[in-house]
Amino acid sequence: MDWVNPGYRSNSQFDGINPSLHEPISTDGIPAYGKRYVVPARQGRAVLVRAGEQLELINPHGSQVCDLWAFCADGMHEHLSMEHVRAHLDRTIPRVADALVTNRRRAILTLLEDSSPGIHDTLIAACDLPRYRSLGVSGYHDNCSDNLRMALAAIGRHASEVPAPFNVWMNNPVGVDGGISWLPPVSRPGDHVTLRAEMDAIVVMSACPQDLVPVNGEDCVPRELIFVVHAVQRPGEAS
Numbered sequence: 001m002d003w004v005n006p007g008y009r010s011n012s013q014f015d016g017i018n019p020s021l022h023e024p025i026s027t028d029g030i031p032a033y034g035k036r037y038v039v040p041a042r043q044g045r046a047v048l049v050r051a052g053e054q055l056e057l058i059n060p061h062g063s064q065v066c067d068l069w070a071f072c073a074d075g076m077h078e079h080l081s082m083e084h085v086r087a088h089l090d091r092t093i094p095r096v097a098d099a100l101v102t103n104r105r106r107a108i109l110t111l112l113e114d115s116s117p118g119i120h121d122t123l124i125a126a127c128d129l130p131r132y133r134s135l136g137v138s139g140y141h142d143n144c145s146d147n148l149r150m151a152l153a154a155i156g157r158h159a160s161e162v163p164a165p166f167n168v169w170m171n172n173p174v175g176v177d178g179g180i181s182w183l184p185p186v187s188r189p190g191d192h193v194t195l196r197a198e199m200d201a202i203v204v205m206s207a208c209p210q211d212l213v214p215v216n217g218e219d220c221v222p223r224e225l226i227f228v229v230h231a232v233q234r235p236g237e238a239s
Helices: 082-089 129-134 144-154
Strands: 037-039 046-050 052-061 066-072 099-101 107-114 166-168 193-197 199-206 227-229
Touching: 037 046, 037 199, 046 052, 046 144, 046 227, 052 066, 052 107, 066 107, 066 144, 082 099, 107 199, 144 199, 193 199, 199 227
Parallel strands: none
Antiparallel strands: 037 227, 046 199, 052 193, 052 227, 066 166, 066 199, 099 107, 107 193
């Protein structure tokens, strides 16, 4: 006999709507190479990055955290997995030249460049409406989980779950007592990271809407991010 939980709600459903749902970079997420795309404050965008292509992510103000996910373009059930990355690296923070792996332990991205001091987070789940409820918000609050869901829906994609993101520039050190601190980023205006796709991937970026704890700077003001996709340079092509 099939059992159905009448209170079940799919984790792919979003709790509210912002322009992430209606303003994709293109209908299928395919980018124009070399174009600077903006991820507006509090919103998310999805982009198809093919194997060998490079995604440059820029922090114009230096204070903005980016929640970043990557899904195998041929099967969204395979995705960048922070718990697998930590086991693969034997570290909690990736460094330049590190491969970032999926829940099937295959490399999906490689961290090629990082102009920042290299402080990022792989421990903290994406913010969601229950998180803001716990912080005292009564109405709807933009959140990274919804930004992921909407950014994927905007290009005709779907993920059944919200994996833990790679929180680029997020500064959440763990103390000797095991406690977690919520600190402003140490990144600087104009800092960037560059990631190479090791397989065709749907990459989603959320300009984190957190404005109640200082993860987006001392002033707790979310700001925009910029990203650029660089094409693969084929042998014999001019640079």
